[in-house]
Amino acid sequence: MSQATSPSPAKDSRAPAPPAKSATPAAPKAPPAAAAAVAAAAPIDLKSLEQKLKDSKAIGVMTKLSLKNQVDDLVAQFRAFHSGRQPPTLLQLRQPYELLLMKVLSLVQDQDPNLAKHLHDSRDYIWGVLADRNKFLANL
Protein backbone atom coordinates (compact mmCIF):
# COMPACT_ATOMS: atom_id res chain seq x y z
CA MET A 1 0.00 0.00 0.00
CA SER A 2 2.82 2.28 0.94
CA GLN A 3 4.60 1.25 -2.25
CA ALA A 4 1.58 2.10 -4.27
CA THR A 5 1.24 5.50 -2.67
CA SER A 6 4.93 6.29 -2.74
CA PRO A 7 6.15 6.06 -6.33
CA SER A 8 9.76 5.91 -7.43
CA PRO A 9 11.86 9.07 -7.27
CA ALA A 10 11.81 9.28 -11.04
CA LYS A 11 8.03 9.21 -10.99
CA ASP A 12 8.07 11.68 -8.11
CA SER A 13 9.96 14.22 -10.13
CA ARG A 14 7.54 13.81 -12.99
CA ALA A 15 4.41 13.75 -10.90
CA PRO A 16 4.32 17.44 -10.01
CA ALA A 17 5.29 18.36 -13.52
CA PRO A 18 1.99 17.60 -15.28
CA PRO A 19 -0.10 19.79 -12.99
CA ALA A 20 2.46 22.54 -13.42
CA LYS A 21 2.37 22.09 -17.18
CA SER A 22 -1.39 22.03 -17.32
CA ALA A 23 -1.51 25.11 -15.10
CA THR A 24 0.95 26.95 -17.28
CA PRO A 25 -1.10 26.88 -20.50
CA ALA A 26 -4.29 27.57 -18.57
CA ALA A 27 -2.85 30.70 -17.06
CA PRO A 28 -2.09 32.47 -20.36
CA LYS A 29 -5.45 31.37 -21.76
CA ALA A 30 -7.39 33.23 -19.09
CA PRO A 31 -5.61 36.60 -19.36
CA PRO A 32 -6.29 37.17 -23.10
CA ALA A 33 -9.97 36.48 -22.57
CA ALA A 34 -10.03 38.67 -19.50
CA ALA A 35 -7.94 41.32 -21.25
CA ALA A 36 -10.33 41.34 -24.19
CA ALA A 37 -13.27 41.76 -21.88
CA VAL A 38 -11.52 44.53 -20.00
CA ALA A 39 -10.46 46.21 -23.24
CA ALA A 40 -14.01 46.09 -24.56
CA ALA A 41 -15.33 47.79 -21.46
CA ALA A 42 -12.27 49.91 -20.81
CA PRO A 43 -13.20 53.52 -20.23
CA ILE A 44 -11.72 56.12 -22.48
CA ASP A 45 -9.59 58.76 -20.80
CA LEU A 46 -10.83 62.33 -20.81
CA LYS A 47 -8.18 63.69 -23.17
CA SER A 48 -8.89 61.00 -25.76
CA LEU A 49 -12.59 61.55 -25.38
CA GLU A 50 -12.20 65.28 -25.94
CA GLN A 51 -10.10 64.62 -29.04
CA LYS A 52 -12.59 62.08 -30.39
CA LEU A 53 -15.40 64.59 -29.94
CA LYS A 54 -13.36 67.26 -31.70
CA ASP A 55 -12.58 64.90 -34.58
CA SER A 56 -16.07 63.47 -34.89
CA LYS A 57 -17.95 64.40 -38.04
CA ALA A 58 -21.26 63.54 -36.42
CA ILE A 59 -21.62 67.04 -35.02
CA GLY A 60 -21.16 70.46 -36.56
CA VAL A 61 -18.73 73.19 -35.55
CA MET A 62 -21.22 75.33 -33.64
CA THR A 63 -22.63 72.29 -31.87
CA LYS A 64 -19.11 71.33 -30.79
CA LEU A 65 -18.49 74.83 -29.50
CA SER A 66 -21.83 74.83 -27.68
CA LEU A 67 -21.01 71.46 -26.11
CA LYS A 68 -17.59 72.74 -25.10
CA ASN A 69 -19.28 75.72 -23.40
CA GLN A 70 -21.53 73.38 -21.44
CA VAL A 71 -18.68 71.04 -20.51
CA ASP A 72 -16.61 74.03 -19.34
CA ASP A 73 -19.56 75.29 -17.26
CA LEU A 74 -20.00 71.89 -15.63
CA VAL A 75 -16.27 71.54 -14.96
CA ALA A 76 -16.33 75.01 -13.37
CA GLN A 77 -19.11 73.83 -11.05
CA PHE A 78 -17.04 70.81 -10.06
CA ARG A 79 -14.01 73.05 -9.53
CA ALA A 80 -16.09 75.22 -7.21
CA PHE A 81 -17.35 72.14 -5.40
CA HIS A 82 -13.82 70.80 -4.87
CA SER A 83 -12.66 74.18 -3.62
CA GLY A 84 -15.27 73.88 -0.87
CA ARG A 85 -18.10 75.99 -2.29
CA GLN A 86 -21.55 74.44 -1.85
CA PRO A 87 -24.23 74.22 -3.15
CA PRO A 88 -24.25 72.48 -5.51
CA THR A 89 -23.50 69.29 -3.64
CA LEU A 90 -22.04 66.27 -5.39
CA LEU A 91 -25.51 64.75 -5.47
CA GLN A 92 -26.86 67.88 -7.17
CA LEU A 93 -24.05 67.81 -9.72
CA ARG A 94 -24.91 64.31 -10.83
CA GLN A 95 -28.07 65.47 -12.62
CA PRO A 96 -26.45 68.05 -14.93
CA TYR A 97 -23.64 65.58 -15.59
CA GLU A 98 -26.08 62.88 -16.69
CA LEU A 99 -28.06 65.39 -18.74
CA LEU A 100 -24.97 66.60 -20.58
CA LEU A 101 -23.84 63.05 -21.26
CA MET A 102 -27.28 62.22 -22.64
CA LYS A 103 -27.15 65.27 -24.90
CA VAL A 104 -23.80 64.22 -26.32
CA LEU A 105 -24.93 60.61 -26.72
CA SER A 106 -28.06 61.68 -28.58
CA LEU A 107 -25.98 63.86 -30.89
CA VAL A 108 -23.42 61.21 -31.83
CA GLN A 109 -25.25 57.89 -31.57
CA ASP A 110 -26.57 57.80 -35.14
CA GLN A 111 -23.49 58.87 -37.05
CA ASP A 112 -20.70 57.88 -34.68
CA PRO A 113 -21.83 54.76 -32.82
CA ASN A 114 -18.27 53.91 -31.75
CA LEU A 115 -17.91 57.22 -29.98
CA ALA A 116 -21.35 56.76 -28.44
CA LYS A 117 -20.28 53.36 -27.12
CA HIS A 118 -17.03 54.79 -25.74
CA LEU A 119 -19.03 57.49 -24.01
CA HIS A 120 -21.55 55.05 -22.63
CA ASP A 121 -18.82 52.71 -21.35
CA SER A 122 -16.99 55.64 -19.75
CA ARG A 123 -19.99 57.14 -17.98
CA ASP A 124 -19.05 55.93 -14.49
CA TYR A 125 -15.34 56.41 -15.05
CA ILE A 126 -15.81 60.07 -16.01
CA TRP A 127 -18.08 60.61 -13.01
CA GLY A 128 -15.40 59.00 -10.83
CA VAL A 129 -12.83 61.47 -12.13
CA LEU A 130 -15.12 64.46 -11.65
CA ALA A 131 -16.30 63.45 -8.19
CA ASP A 132 -12.91 62.60 -6.74
CA ARG A 133 -10.92 65.71 -5.85
CA ASN A 134 -7.50 64.16 -6.47
CA LYS A 135 -8.50 62.58 -9.77
CA PHE A 136 -10.23 65.80 -10.82
CA LEU A 137 -7.18 67.95 -10.12
CA ALA A 138 -4.90 65.43 -11.82
CA ASN A 139 -7.02 65.26 -14.98
CA LEU A 140 -8.33 68.77 -15.44
Next chain:
Amino acid sequence: MKSIAVSILCACASLAALAADDPGQRKDLTAVIALQGKPCGEVLSYVAKGDNDFVAACKDGNKYHVYVKDGRVVVEKQ
Protein backbone atom coordinates in the same frame (compact mmCIF):
# COMPACT_ATOMS: atom_id res chain seq x y z
CA MET B 1 -16.83 98.60 -64.10
CA LYS B 2 -20.50 98.67 -63.15
CA SER B 3 -21.10 95.27 -64.76
CA ILE B 4 -18.18 93.79 -62.82
CA ALA B 5 -19.67 95.08 -59.59
CA VAL B 6 -23.06 93.61 -60.49
CA SER B 7 -21.45 90.27 -61.35
CA ILE B 8 -19.62 90.17 -58.02
CA LEU B 9 -22.84 91.06 -56.21
CA CYS B 10 -24.73 88.29 -58.01
CA ALA B 11 -21.97 85.79 -57.25
CA CYS B 12 -22.04 86.73 -53.56
CA ALA B 13 -25.82 86.52 -53.47
CA SER B 14 -25.83 83.06 -55.03
CA LEU B 15 -23.11 81.90 -52.61
CA ALA B 16 -25.22 83.13 -49.72
CA ALA B 17 -28.26 81.33 -51.11
CA LEU B 18 -26.19 78.15 -51.44
CA ALA B 19 -25.01 78.41 -47.85
CA ALA B 20 -28.57 78.89 -46.65
CA ASP B 21 -29.49 75.55 -48.20
CA ASP B 22 -26.70 73.59 -46.60
CA PRO B 23 -28.41 70.71 -44.74
CA GLY B 24 -25.31 70.25 -42.58
CA GLN B 25 -25.59 73.84 -41.37
CA ARG B 26 -29.32 73.44 -40.75
CA LYS B 27 -28.61 70.34 -38.70
CA ASP B 28 -25.85 72.14 -36.81
CA LEU B 29 -28.20 75.01 -35.97
CA THR B 30 -30.97 72.60 -34.96
CA ALA B 31 -28.58 70.86 -32.56
CA VAL B 32 -27.28 74.14 -31.12
CA ILE B 33 -30.79 75.44 -30.43
CA ALA B 34 -31.81 72.11 -28.85
CA LEU B 35 -28.66 72.09 -26.70
CA GLN B 36 -29.70 75.44 -25.26
CA GLY B 37 -33.07 73.92 -24.41
CA LYS B 38 -35.05 76.21 -26.74
CA PRO B 39 -38.12 74.98 -28.62
CA CYS B 40 -37.63 74.65 -32.33
CA GLY B 41 -38.30 71.21 -33.76
CA GLU B 42 -35.90 71.59 -36.61
CA VAL B 43 -34.39 74.45 -38.54
CA LEU B 44 -36.09 74.77 -41.90
CA SER B 45 -34.06 77.68 -43.23
CA TYR B 46 -31.49 80.18 -42.13
CA VAL B 47 -29.82 83.36 -43.20
CA ALA B 48 -26.09 83.74 -42.72
CA LYS B 49 -25.34 87.20 -41.40
CA GLY B 50 -21.63 86.65 -41.03
CA ASP B 51 -19.05 84.21 -39.73
CA ASN B 52 -20.79 81.98 -37.18
CA ASP B 53 -23.73 84.36 -37.17
CA PHE B 54 -27.14 83.11 -38.34
CA VAL B 55 -30.83 83.77 -38.10
CA ALA B 56 -32.58 80.41 -38.06
CA ALA B 57 -36.26 79.80 -38.81
CA CYS B 58 -37.72 76.79 -37.03
CA LYS B 59 -40.45 74.37 -37.99
CA ASP B 60 -42.55 75.49 -35.00
CA GLY B 61 -42.41 79.12 -36.16
CA ASN B 62 -39.75 80.32 -33.76
CA LYS B 63 -36.84 82.38 -35.05
CA TYR B 64 -33.47 82.54 -33.35
CA HIS B 65 -30.36 84.60 -33.72
CA VAL B 66 -27.49 82.15 -33.29
CA TYR B 67 -24.02 83.58 -33.01
CA VAL B 68 -20.68 83.23 -31.29
CA LYS B 69 -19.55 85.86 -28.83
CA ASP B 70 -16.38 85.59 -26.75
CA GLY B 71 -16.08 81.90 -27.53
CA ARG B 72 -19.62 81.14 -26.44
CA VAL B 73 -22.55 80.16 -28.61
CA VAL B 74 -25.49 82.46 -27.97
CA VAL B 75 -29.08 81.65 -29.00
CA GLU B 76 -31.50 84.56 -28.79
CA LYS B 77 -35.20 84.37 -29.62
CA GLN B 78 -36.27 86.96 -32.15
